[in-house]
Amino acid sequence: MAVPEKLTDTLETLEMVPDRNERIQLLIDLAGRFEEVPPRIARRPFGEEPRVPACESEAFVFTEERPDGTLDFHFAVENPQGISAKAMAVILGDALSGAPLAQVAQVPTDVVYRVFGRELSMGKSMGLMGMVGMVSAMAKQRAEGKGV
Amino acid sequence: MSNIESRGYARPEVLVSTDWVASHLQDPSIRIIESNEDPLLYPSGHIPGAVEVDWTRDLNDPLRRDYLGREGFEALMRRIGVTKDTTVVFYGDRNNWWATYAYWVFQLFGHDKAKVMDGGRIKWEKEGRPLTRDVPSYPASEYRASERDDTKIRAFRDQVLEHLKSRKPLVDVRSPDEYTGKKLHMPEYPNEGALRGGHIPGAASVPWAKAINPDDGTFKTGDELRSLYENDAKIKPGDDVIVYCRIGERSSHTWFVLTNLLGFDKVRNYDGSWTEWGNLVGVPIER
Numbered sequence: 001m002a003v004p005e006k007l008t009d010t011l012e013t014l015e016m017v018p019d020r021n022e023r024i025q026l027l028i029d030l031a032g033r034f035e036e037v038p039p040r041i042a043r044r045p046f047g048e049e050p051r052v053p054a055c056e057s058e059a060f061v062f063t064e065e066r067p068d069g070t071l072d073f074h075f076a077v078e079n080p081q082g083i084s085a086k087a088m089a090v091i092l093g094d095a096l097s098g099a100p101l102a103q104v105a106q107v108p109t110d111v112v113y114r115v116f117g118r119e120l121s122m123g124k125s126m127g128l129m130g131m132v133g134m135v136s137a138m139a140k141q142r143a144e145g146k147g148v
Numbered sequence: 149m150s151n152i153e154s155r156g157y158a159r160p161e162v163l164v165s166t167d168w169v170a171s172h173l174q175d176p177s178i179r180i181i182e183s184n185e186d187p188l189l190y191p192s193g194h195i196p197g198a199v200e201v202d203w204t205r206d207l208n209d210p211l212r213r214d215y216l217g218r219e220g221f222e223a224l225m226r227r228i229g230v231t232k233d234t235t236v237v238f239y240g241d242r243n244n245w246w247a248t249y250a251y252w253v254f255q256l257f258g259h260d261k262a263k264v265m266d267g268g269r270i271k272w273e274k275e276g277r278p279l280t281r282d283v284p285s286y287p288a289s290e291y292r293a294s295e296r297d298d299t300k301i302r303a304f305r306d307q308v309l310e311h312l313k314s315r316k317p318l319v320d321v322r323s324p325d326e327y328t329g330k331k332l333h334m335p336e337y338p339n340e341g342a343l344r345g346g347h348i349p350g351a352a353s354v355p356w357a358k359a360i361n362p363d364d365g366t367f368k369t370g371d372e373l374r375s376l377y378e379n380d381a382k383i384k385p386g387d388d389v390i391v392y393c394r395i396g397e398r399s400s401h402t403w404f405v406l407t408n409l410l411g412f413d414k415v416r417n418y419d420g421s422w423t424e425w426g427n428l429v430g431v432p433i434e435r
Contacts, residue, residue, distance in 0.1 A: 083188045119204040
């Protein structure tokens with residue numbers, strides 16, 4: 001199963017920036033575009049169900065169904081210093097919203113390393129991979145519910 | 149939070165306030181160092197004049213699981229323009245977790261002109277103090293380091309086994325779920341890097357962040373810390389104590405608290421921690 005095309009494009013764009021500092025700058029700019037989940041989707045307290053397991057930045061993932069049955073993904077990041085989580089949220093929200101559910105369900109969690117490189121702490125890796133895993137799991141759950 | 153001097157610490161001079169840092173930004177005898185878990189934070193803005201010391205690129209051996217050696221440390225100090233006379237002041241994200249890790253590694257090389265900014269990055273930010281994206285450049289320094297001394301504040305697995313046999317105190321600073329081993333059994337969690345869950349038998353559980361005031365990231369008072377470690381965990385300043393976590397970073401924070409704030413004489417950080425112990429064949433584990 002192919003990775004959603006837009007995610008492939010995003011990863012290839014990032015990998016075209018081999019200089020670590022330039023890539024970090026790109027990711028910081030992405031984090032600056034982070035928009036929290038709108039109140040029509042979710043309000044605080046968010047509860048435990050949408051909480052990303054193992055994410056120390058206290059990230060939450062929410063979905064909104066599109067008319068075509070695909071999902072928009074929305075995020076909240078409670079840690080004001082969770083800048084990597086915000087960058088990851090922007091990447092996942094941009095690249096996976098509206099993508100075929102079966103493809104989103106297959107996105108491997110190690111895309112985190114293609115985005116951030118290998119120089120991540122175990123805790124940070126776990127949290128970011130948890131975000132990817134949660135998005136995939138939500139897509140899988142919805143796809144199975146629809147018999148996709 | 150009260151003044152650092154009034155909090156009843158054994159060595160209050162190892163902590164400085166955000167006010168103190170703000171008034172020493174131009175002091176050439178001071179080098180402010182940011183150490184974070186999140187690699188995007190320093191480049192997104194830092195205290196003016198602060199340099200970054202990154203735990204993976206700067207403090208670890210690139211090949212073996214070990215810290216940098218003497219030559220690597222000298223090169224690092226030259227790069228950030230630090231001499232033997234420079235006082236380094238660490239701060240960072242996550243309640244200074246990584247800042248105290250860097251502080252601990254610096255102590256392996258005996259650079260004892262070192263302090264930590266109480267409250268870390270979050271306090272500086274909350275107070276609306278200036279941040280800049282300008283990365284400073286300092287003239288390369290001359291720095292002759294001692295060989296790394298792993299005997300006083302670092303523990304290895306065989307020493308932990310001996311410690312265990314002698315029934316000396318251990319402190320596990322991980323979360324309660326890691327301590328009980330529950331976390332490894334939660335299938336939605338990514339691989340923790342250890343094959344077995346639980347803790348080293350006899351270790352007291354004191355999660356590292358209990359030493360921190362959650363509102364502003366500052367350290368708790370001496371009395372509060374003594375209650376936590378001496379009353380609850382039953383360890384005393386004269387004890388021979390080993391602390392551990394998953395890879396030795398969170399436990400360096402507890403090492404800092406016990407050594408500097410409570411004045412414990414002999415605290416060693418077992419940096420192999422659970423990623424080593426939880427993978428060792430035949431060592432005792434408790435749940």
